[in-house]
Amino acid sequence: MQIEKSKAELLAKQERYDKAYLRLALEWAKLSHCKRKQVGAIIVKDSTIIADGYNGTPTGFENECENEDGQTKWYVLHAEANAILKVARTTNQAAGATLYLTHSPCKDCSKLILQSGIERLVYTDAYKDASGLEFLEKAGLRITQIMNP
Template sequence: MGRVRLLSSYQRPSWDTYFIKMACLTASRATCPRRRVGAVLVRDQRVLATGYNGSVRGAPHCDDVGCLIAKQGERESCVRTVHAELNAILHCALNGVSSAGATLYCTDFPCLGCAKALVQAGIEKIIYLSEYPDVHSFSLLRESGIALFKAVEDGQGGYRLVSPPRSCT
């Protein structure tokens, strides 16, 4: 019996690439058009939970009825939407799964509210694709000892991790 020869151009994705792409796919389920964010909580290369920006259970989706916007401090926020990161943490809690020691892969850097929840949930590392201009969430996560890495495209269909600057402006 002969062996099947695989294409030599195939490259198995790294775990970081795999989970960042999973976060991007999860973001495609988001129901708030203002920001489509996906999050994946992982420990020991195993998915604990996923989350995306979406309405609370039983509420209409922003995609269907429009966003309900309210001012929160300096920013405007959608009232109906639970953020991706918080949804992932809540799915862990709902299913009795500890998020302590987990890594969060997320399409966007967490806002301040999500940053607080991530610290309290025991997240040890955050890997994100896009910046979110919030100096307070960046500082809080740094001060809490959570490792932060930005995923940047490596030019070969994958991602490599880089440390963000010491402060965010």
């Protein structure tokens, strides 16, 4: 009985942290200058935030994600790519980390997530194309969707 209770307590604690990190990702998404969609990402390893990101243009470019037709410019980086690239510029490693996203990843970002060594994904909203999630599930990532964190 005590072991089961401890397991339940650990799961409840993990869910509290998952929701807190997702709320942080939602706040981070508000920093995006993109008009069509604002996405935030937080990478956590060993209970420490090692990177964050939001969708937007590369450093040094004007903060306008859409062209005059309202289409997203080809060079706009997705939130998860921005966060993974931040990890790459540090002494940290994403291997074994958890990625918190406001939206599930596209198929291109899913490849980056897998290759970075991230082992767990927690997200709120589903992206219109489920290919990225399906790819990560097939690869064995632990995936959790939490609505309204």
